[in-house]
Amino acid sequence: MAKIEIKSNAVQICIEGTEEFIDRYSVNWKLDELVSSITDESQLSIKDSQINSFDSPSPLSYVGEIPQKKPDTSNQNKLPEHFGQWINIIDPSTDQDKVFLTGLFLEENSEDKSFSSAPIASLLKEHGLPVKNVSLQLQRICDKKKIFKLKKEGNIGIYRCSAPNKKELIERLASVATENN
Incomplete structure (x- = not known):
């Protein structure tokens, strides 16, 4: 299971599901644009059940680092x-x-x-x-x-x-x- 939490002073968004779900819908929901619109990016946190802490200067890089599963062919x-x-x-x-x-x-x-x-x-x-x-x-x-x-x-x-x-x-x-x- 993967989880993405986006928090700012006024807004909190939590998306939870399989890694495939998060990967597929992070692109569709344009999370890059959403994160850019949040004024206080210092409160942004992105979590995954397999990673307890994630300290990265660019939280968006984690969205791209969710393990890419190939479509079931x-x-x-x-x-x-x-x-x-x-x-x-x-x-x-x-x-x-x-x-x-x-x-x-x-x-x-x-x-x-x-x-x-x-x-x-x-x-x-x-x-x-x-x-x-x-x-x-x-x-x-x-x-x-x-x-x-x-x-x-x-x-x-x-x-x-x-x-x-x-x-x-x-x-x-x-x-x-x-x-x-």
Whole structure:
């Protein structure tokens, strides 16, 4: 477990969690900017359960020194590399299944782990599996809680698969891919 405490005369912020959580969200929360905005940095303290005292002229350097864990790629290494392989293994029967599987493939192969309708439509069309209204299918899948909308950029929804549904498909894909190796 890791813990970051930021204290000043008027403000106290405490963030606690696994080292991976702290590392991931310290960047997203822009802790560098937050610490810079605190007027009395002499009262800033950053702690970790493995380090009892930390005397550093730059408390921000500790945020970067949290041990960097590499993302878990064990599933990705086991998963089929090409979308055609995913389609052959799962063999989706409905448009919603096709859209969900394609979204998961795009999510697993993107840096930001998300997807939108246009790449889904393009990939399905490339593989001879066109779906007429991908946005409508995404909305229906969202209503079933198999995916959720992260944000909206203009009129484009950005989605991510829900963990239980994602886990089930990933396990099926990985097991078949492992058998074939």
